[in-house]
Amino acid sequence: MSTIVTPPDLDEQPARPGRLPPGLEVKAEKAASRRGLFIGLPAYVYLILFFALPLAIVVVYSFATRSVTGLTVLGDWNLRSYGRLTDPLVLRIAWRSTWIATFTTVVSLVVAYPFAYYLATRPPKVRAILLVLVMIPFWSNFLARTFAWRLLLSSDGPFVRLMEFVGYTDLRLLFTPTAVVLGLVYGYLPFMILPLYASIERLDHSLVEAARDLYASGWEAFRKVTWPLTLPGVIAGSILVFIPSFGAYVTPEILGGTGTTMLGNYIGRQFVGTASDWPFGSALSVAILFVMTIAAMAYFRSGGKNL
Amino acid sequence: MTELGTTTARSAPSAATAADASAVSLHGVTKRFPGGKGTQPVVAVDDIDLDIVDGEFFSLLGPSGCGKTTTLRMVAGFEYPSAGSIRIFGEEVGLKPPNRRPVNTVFQSYALFPHMTVEQNIAFGLEMKDVSRKEIAQRVGEVIELVQLQGREKSKPRHLSGGQQQRVALARALVNRPKVLLLDEPLGALDLKLRQAMQVELKQMQEHVGITFVYVTHDQEEALTMSDRIAVMDGGQLLQVGTPEEIYDHPRTRFVADFIGETNLLEAVVVDGTTATLTDGTRVRVDNGQTSGTTVTLAIRPEKLGLRHIDSERNAALDAVTGRVERVTFLGNAIAYEVRVGQAQAFDLEVRQGNAPGIEHFAVGDEVRVRWVPSSASVLED
Amino acid sequence: MSLVDTTGAGPSLAEDSVARPRRTVDRILAGNAWLVFAFLYLPILVLIALSFNDNTRVGVWTEFSFRWYGEMFGHTRIMSALRTSILVALMSTAVSTVLGTAAALSMERFRYRGQRAFDGLLYLPVIIPDITMAVMLLLFFVQAFDIVLLVTGVGLSRGVGTITLAHIAFNISFVALVVRARLAGLDSRLEEAAADLYASRWQAFRRVTLPLIAPGVAGGALLALTLSLDDVVIAEFVSGAGTTTLPVYVFGAVRRGVSPLINAVSVLMLVGSILLVVGALAISRRRVET
Ligand SMILES: Nc1ncnc2c1ncn2[C@@H]1O[C@H](COP(=O)(O)OP(=O)(O)OP(=O)(O)O)[C@@H](O)[C@H]1O
Ligand SMILES: [Mg+2]
Secondary structure, three states: OOHHHOOOOOOOOOOOOOOEOOOHHHHHHHHHHHHHHHHHHHHHHHHHHHHHHHHHHHHHHOOOEEOOOOOEEOOOOOOHHHHHHHOHHHHHHHHHHHHHHHHHHHHHHHHHHHHHHHHHOOOHHHHHHHHHHHHHHHHOOHHHHHHHHHHHHOOOOHHHHHHHHHOOOOOOOOOOHHHHHHHHHHHHHHHHHHHHHHHHHHOOHHHHHHHHHOOOOHHHHHHHHHHHHHHHHHHHHHHHHHHHHHOOOHHHHHHOOHHHOOHHHHHHHOOOOOOOOHHHHHHHHHHHHHHHHHHHHHHHHOOOOOO | OOOOOHHHHHOOOOOOOHHHOOOEEEEEEEEEEOOOOOOOOEEEEEEEEEEEOOOOEEEEEOOOOOOHHHHHHHHHOOOOOOEEEEEEOOEEOOOOOHHHOOEEEEEOOEOOOOOOOHHHHHHHHHHHOOOOHHHHHHHHHHHHHHOOOOOOOOOOHHHOOHHHHHHHHHHHHHOOOOOEEEEEOOOOOOOHHHHHHHHHHHHHHHHHHOOEEEEEEOOHHHHHHHOOEEEEEEOOEEEEEEOHHHHHHOOOOHHHHHHOOOOEEEEEEEOOOOEEEEOOOOEEEOOOOOOOOOEEEEEEOHHHOEEEEOOOOOOOOOEEEEEEEEEEEEOOOEEEEEEEEOOOOOEEEEEEEEOOOOOOOOOOOOEEEEEEOHHHOEEOOO | OOOHHHHOOOOOOOOOOOOOOOHHHHHHHHHHHHHHHHHHHHHHHHHHHHHOEOOOOOOOOOOEOOHHHHHHHHOHHHHHHHHHHHHHHHHHHHHHHHHHHHHHHHHHHOOOOOHHHHHHHHHHHHHOOHHHHHHHHHHHHHHHHHHHHHHHOOOOOOOHHHHHHHHHHHHHHHHHHHHHHHHHOOOOHHHHHHHHOOOOHHHHHHHHHHHHHHHHHHHHHHHHHHHHHHOOHHHHHHOOOOOOOHHHHHHHHHHHOOOHHHHHHHHHHHHHHHHHHHHHHHHHHHHHHO
């Protein structure tokens, strides 16, 4: 008889001969658990070392002091950096980040919803091709795509030229909030389209037919059936666009000017040059991370995990 | 064709003792699954004792959620028992991983490997056992012939019909010549016609290869027609084990009587060891050994009841009650009557008569006598 | 997010289905769709066109030429940045694909204590803004190198190594995300069937699980490669004085002002990334057909 059936401990409950003592099953399951943990362990250790630990360091730095020379003194722990989060300048930048991100989200939604609806109602073959066409910009280099808008919007670029030709002179687009919003919409539109498409495509169209059968007009059927049922997609898409827009760094840097500094840029500035202030930058990072985590949790609540 | 599996299936395992002649034996097997947060654990299988004889077609029958699959999965090794012992030909396998057990499984949804051809699917087990290429080719060829899949060797599973997929699943298990084959509702996904054809085929195949089949189903008809023996389960417990005839003719509990076929349940009060009184006052004969004064339930199948006109002559060898026909349903091969018996505490009897020439027909309102052979009424234990 | 899932076709709609919008609405929707496609593709086309402009001023068209491409390939700093980018992308993709796939398996196929905490740890790098991650890693490397200098006297500096380590950190999470989606859709009975047919754990993984999740693993690797080649912010913060990646170089140059040379480099990055995806799509399409 195999050795595994030998009961290691018979005190608790005397097993009848040839029986497995209770608890061995638990042991076998524990062994499986250990194996599972072991498989994931390299990744977890890596992330603890190169993600969790850096995160902890940022938190520690946020309580540190900046010396007069701009260096960070690890000691004299204080909350001054957090106190500065309510400076008028910081609040102004936070407010700007919020409305630029909100505006970007709304514009994306308005453009993407009808687009996704169109996509989802095409015959399967066409749909597959159109989807690939949406995916290609999504997968192509973000910096290069943003740079393209720098060219398009520049004062001697084709867009301004065209406007001048039509009669609008003195048009300045580059380095304005408009340019930043445009760049962000361009960058993150696929994030909006894909979840919307998924939820519209998944929609059972016989429900719309049922609504029409029950005397709803096309618009009413949309408002009462389609829209509520695709709301999870709307929420998921909105959060997916809002999060990177709120924390944007590259786009405002390339398309924006002095008046369009967003939180990302402001944080970045705390870490370079002579005016750097690492404790303050760290406090800002912790704050933005906090906001993001809440937004992301809202995203998972909305059931958008399966993008 | 070589006799597939017969040699391995019959060879006695070294560790076997005289008491371990059975192919599979479960003793006190219990499986608890942890329930949700703060709830009691789910007892899926509750202290089962079961011996399955070598070479038999054994069915586990029961309603959805009664623990059939869990029992089978413990024999296969996908689930470890919380308590008890599982032996296969005398060898304790309780905590052995599935790949080291001499059994194979035909899964409910077949679980064919979608990225492999029919041939590759079937050869998988032999490759894992490091059988030589030559032998693999030969055995795969044989089993493909056995399940009549010639010409589909290079197909991918998704290009096969449901019935063909089912055959691949069967072939993939049989080719390994397991000592025991476990089948979890293998015909569940097929339509009625194909299902019936496959029932016959499966049974013939089992007789041909001589391997012990442990067959899980919730379809009582399937179990009755195919099995050598049936175990009826409910709520994780074994209610009755026996041949199809025993289970059908002599159900031991209300549940078994009700779950398998249709049945009339009659309340009766025992008068002495061999007679009892029905609620309408009629005296009937019951099995020996009943305690007088207790109330028992009699189960009797509709087709074991006969109908006569009320004024026909009585046969002393039969028990009988009188009543009135309430409803007549024409079933094609038979006619079903609903007969109301008694006045105050009336009960209904379902009677089924064959639709053959010479058997008298009745109409609603006819006064009739319902009679039966005393031994065809079983006294239930609950 | 997986590239492979995009062609999933749902139930097709009949031509006369009421679910399909009416004619006028349909026209408006179609018009909007074309505008969206124009919005997505026109900037790219303009960028490509302008990169072949001979003039030093970006907006003034003179004549077609390969001048800037020639300069680009002769530019040692750009070429070295390109090499760094490719090196970092390949190394971080290789490591993160292995670690991310293992993490996905561990998450989807097992249950153990602390799993939820690791799940969170695995998701955080996906949702965290680039700038925060960049700042975190910058402080980490500064601090770590200070300690190393103090203890061993060896002075380490930021460069290819630190960029690769940083990219692996976020790529693990993205690979795990994609592979998990694939694993979740895989019937776990298949693995049981393999075990039932005498496969050891390793054989079951090698012969059944891995071939079936391969598209997910490939998709995850492609995503990792793309994200690594895309990254500006994190690389900018954790790269040293000498070594930069191509996006970091371009970003710095754009901040100083546009130049036709940068046009050409941008087109190189853009076309490179598009070819990568289209190639991957074509391969997966071919795989499906055979
Ligand atoms: N992995 C599991 N975790 C928790 N509970 C389980 C698990 N597997 C089964 N159960 C529970 O155990 C009980 C028996 O399940 P089992 O699958 O064995 O039933 P079954 O008889 O095969 O039913 P069916 O005919 O529906 O397949 C059910 O109540 C089920 O909910
Ligand atoms: Mg079952």
